Amino acid sequence: MSTPQQHKLHDIDINLIEMTLDIMKYVIGRITDTDPDLGYFESAEALKEKVGETITAKGLGGEKAFDLWKTVLAPACTVIDHPRHLAFVPAAPSRAAIMFDLVTSASSIHGAYWMEGAGGIFAENQAMEWLVSLTGMPEPAFGVFTSGGTAANLSALVTARETWRKNNSGNDSKRGLLITSSGAHSSIKAIGKVIDADVYLIESEEELKANELQNYINQLNPEDRARTFAIVATAGTTNAGIIDDLNGIAGVCKKENIWFHVDAAYGGGALATSKTRPLFNGIKHADSVTIDPHKWLFSPYDCGAVIYKNPSLAKEAHAQEGSYLEIFKDEGADGFNPSDYQIQLTRRLRGLPLWFSLAMHGTEMYENAINRGLELAQIAGDKITEHPDLELVREPSLSCVLFRRKGWKAEDYRNWTYKNHKDGYALVTPTKWKKKDKTYETCARFCFINPDTTVEDIEGILSTME
Numbered sequence: 001m002s003t004p005q006q007h008k009l010h011d012i013d014i015n016l017i018e019m020t021l022d023i024m025k026y027v028i029g030r031i032t033d034t035d036p037d038l039g040y041f042e043s044a045e046a047l048k049e050k051v052g053e054t055i056t057a058k059g060l061g062g063e064k065a066f067d068l069w070k071t072v073l074a075p076a077c078t079v080i081d082h083p084r085h086l087a088f089v090p091a092a093p094s095r096a097a098i099m100f101d102l103v104t105s106a107s108s109i110h111g112a113y114w115m116e117g118a119g120g121i122f123a124e125n126q127a128m129e130w131l132v133s134l135t136g137m138p139e140p141a142f143g144v145f146t147s148g149g150t151a152a153n154l155s156a157l158v159t160a161r162e163t164w165r166k167n168n169s170g171n172d173s174k175r176g177l178l179i180t181s182s183g184a185h186s187s188i189k190a191i192g193k194v195i196d197a198d199v200y201l202i203e204s205e206e207e208l209k210a211n212e213l214q215n216y217i218n219q220l221n222p223e224d225r226a227r228t229f230a231i232v233a234t235a236g237t238t239n240a241g242i243i244d245d246l247n248g249i250a251g252v253c254k255k256e257n258i259w260f261h262v263d264a265a266y267g268g269g270a271l272a273t274s275k276t277r278p279l280f281n282g283i284k285h286a287d288s289v290t291i292d293p294h295k296w297l298f299s300p301y302d303c304g305a306v307i308y309k310n311p312s313l314a315k316e317a318h319a320q321e322g323s324y325l326e327i328f329k330d331e332g333a334d335g336f337n338p339s340d341y342q343i344q345l346t347r348r349l350r351g352l353p354l355w356f357s358l359a360m361h362g363t364e365m366y367e368n369a370i371n372r373g374l375e376l377a378q379i380a381g382d383k384i385t386e387h388p389d390l391e392l393v394r395e396p397s398l399s400c401v402l403f404r405r406k407g408w409k410a411e412d413y414r415n416w417t418y419k420n421h422k423d424g425y426a427l428v429t430p431t432k433w434k435k436k437d438k439t440y441e442t443c444a445r446f447c448f449i450n451p452d453t454t455v456e457d458i459e460g461i462l463s464t465m466e
């Protein structure tokens with residue numbers, strides 16, 4: 001039998017205190033660094049060469065392991081909140097949110113059940129109430145924080161599919177079908193595989209319109225029509241920031257009696273500002289909505305959110321049963337159990353960093369920071385239009401800007417991306433855009449999230465295309 005003396009994993013000794021101070025110093029240094037190195041990946045072989053075998057029977061010691069992190073491993077990661085990281089959908093967590101992520105870890109709270117996480121879940125729920133209020137969804141609409149947009153979309157679409165099956169026992173043996181547009185995020189197709197449903201894509205150049213959806217439904221054969229359990233609209237396509245005609249699509253879904261899911265994983269942040277909120281007109285009619293606070297609401301990874309018009313349907317779809325879980329459903333422990341509304345059981349209180357940052361700064365500061373992203377996209381659009389060698393592919397939407405360098409081919413964009421990244425200057429990646437003749441053109445793309453990106457940063461990046 002081991003005694004407490006032999007098992008030292010939790011010892012508080014001088015080594016632990018020194019390591020803790022080192023880590024706090026490093027964290028403070030990192031979050032106050034307004035000009036961090038961008039970072040650049042290395043191959044696994046190169047990293048192995050430098051780091052060696054780190055998992056050993058006796059351990060390397062904190063100092064050595066942390067030193068490997070600082071000198072080799074961290075520099076091989078790209079810093080997502082760098083002001084010139086404008087690729088994919090970047091992130092720019094607030095410093096308050098990052099610090100509270102440390103508090104969330106240090107507090108060791110199980111976030112699945114009220115009985116264990118009441119105080120933290122209460123705080124998460126206040127942040128959630130604000131998110132729900134931005135959508136305008138009526139009571140009893142509510143939601144939970146998830147690990148990201150994929151998990152939020154999956155949780156919503158499982159609820160849609162279960163509701164469709166519950167409403168007609170004949171559907172139990174049917175394979176479901178969900179309909180979305182070609183602009184939808186890749187996670188929707190991935191979810192089709194996970195839940196063994198078909199995903200039909202309506203080809204759309206720009207936003208998906210109500211009449212296109214209605215025409216598409218009208219031409220379905222009766223079998224396909226009967227197994228259609230959800231329509232997914234996108235509110236801010238990841239590639240170009242395009243918002244589908246939510247109000248019109250809501251009308252079609254209501255008439256056809258089909259679940260209406262809105263994927264606003266990226267665009268949802270723009271609900272928080274009065275400048276762009278009207279673009280989401282109709283979102284209040286959704287049966288479910290996805291918003292990623294780790295994209296445009298300045299939360300650290302990972303934090304998504306799913307909101308339901310009728311949370312009890314989600315509970316029927318997701319609540320897990322088990323003898324060791326029964327106590328959580330007891331009246332004495334009555335309260336809101338986040339695990340009942342999404343696919344995950346044990347969960348981190350991943351909405352807490354958002355809550356603290358919102359509580360500390362107030363929602364106006366969020367509105368201003370999001371407005372700056374919108375403004376940067378407009379400024380970039382103007383600079384591109386003025387530039388003799390550059391052209392907009394389409395007008396900026398939300399904070400996405402698609403543009404071309406006249407005369408460049410796909411490989412020119414690729415080389416340009418790698419050079420800027422390798423130089424430690426910027427990460428801006430190419431994308432593809434469908435032309436009128438249905439062929440695809442490679443072009444450059446900015447996505448602005450970080451309010452600390454400057455006009456000089458934009459000018460500097462554009463000048464690397466000369």
Ligand SMILES: *Cc1c(COP(=O)(O)O)cnc(C)c1O
Nearest residue numbers: 148149150185187238263265266
């Ligand atoms: C990013 C994104 C997702 C996926 O979200 P993750 O947090 O990466 O899982 C889904 N839908 C849209 C529209 C997105 O932009």
